Amino acid sequence: MPERNIEFGKYGARGIRGHEAVARQLDALATFIATPITTRRGLLARLHYLTRTEHARATAREAGLTVTDRTLKAWLEERRSPSKRNLEKIESAYRTVRRQNVARYLLLRLTREGRGTRVEFHPLNQSQVPRTRQRAVEYRTLNVRHWDRVVRAWAAGDDAALDEAWVNDVVVDLGSQWGEYEFVTAIGFAA
Structure with missing residues (x-):
């Protein structure tokens, strides 16, 4: 894919890959046992x-x-x-x-009988990037209706498949600027 970031953070931008933020959000929805295993x-x-x-x-x-x-x-x-x-x-x-x-x-909860779930993309942190190198990146929202591949890859614990599903099924729907949201500070959705 032509817009994949090769040298992310070269000028001081901070963030995480979008699929990692999605995995964290899905983990939060899965409600794991909170008590540590050491107890x-x-x-x-x-x-x-x-x-x-x-x-x-x-x-x-x-x-x-x-x-x-x-x-x-x-x-x-x-x-x-x-x-x-x-x-x-x-x-x-x-x-x-x-x-x-x-x-x-989770798949039923996120697809909501075809209505989908609204996803919030919080852009990467550019506070450490010199002004001349900063991009104009803004907070975006998108209604995601197809969660099958994303949830399947998350359940299998396959990061590469989750990244591919997230980028190919969701992020590209942001339009021509989808490459700006490969790295984010957070992904939010309430299902």
């Missing part, structure tokens, strides 16, 4: 979520939590504690399973 309550909440059904257990195994049922039982009964590496695996599996479980609901 007993947070660990037990995640383990219960991952082990309450056979489907959840299978999905957790696919997501990388490959411990035996005996080990899981020992963790749940507080006879043993997971290692730091296993805590990371539990957290990763939990987030993956939660995203997959919530994706269908």
